[in-house]
Amino acid sequence: MPESPLILVVEDEYLLMDEMLHALTKAGFVVDGVASGEEALALFCSGRDYKALVTDVNLQGGLTGWDVARRVRERERSFPVIYATAAAAEQWASHGVPDSTLLSKPFAPAQLLSAVSRLLNIDAAAPHVATARVSNS
Numbered sequence: 001m002p003e004s005p006l007i008l009v010v011e012d013e014y015l016l017m018d019e020m021l022h023a024l025t026k027a028g029f030v031v032d033g034v035a036s037g038e039e040a041l042a043l044f045c046s047g048r049d050y051k052a053l054v055t056d057v058n059l060q061g062g063l064t065g066w067d068v069a070r071r072v073r074e075r076e077r078s079f080p081v082i083y084a085t086a087a088a089a090e091q092w093a094s095h096g097v098p099d100s101t102l103l104s105k106p107f108a109p110a111q112l113l114s115a116v117s118r119l120l121n122i123d124a125a126a127p128h129v130a131t132a133r134v135s136n137s
Contacts, residue, residue: 057085
């Protein structure tokens with residue numbers, strides 16, 4: 001059985017993060033969720049085999065989602081990135097990394113699953129075994 005893709009979610013609104021983690025886990029992804037860019041980069045650089053990044057733009061801490069995606073792309077040039085934002089969509093063209101996807105909040109869980117599946121070139125309906133971990137720092 002193939003291993004479920006590991007997704008890193010960065011969202012500082014707890015209820016929205018919970019909704020995103022639930023949708024991704026239910027769809028069969030393994031998910032790590034954190035609230036700040038600093039936590040996200042620490043996890044990404046820890047050696048875990050992440051397959052995609054889903055990040056809010058405005059985050060807790062000193063880094064934005066734009067910063068996180070740029071730093072991830074410095075390590076892996078074509079790493080799949082999805083931005084989720086309510087207020088910064090107009091900045092995507094100038095601040096977003098190339099070949100990324102932007103979801104405007106509010107969005108339906110199906111839109112998130114479609115975006116992740118499209119970037120990973122997988123069938124959104126494929127069964128996987130999944131787990132979610134959330135950092136409460």
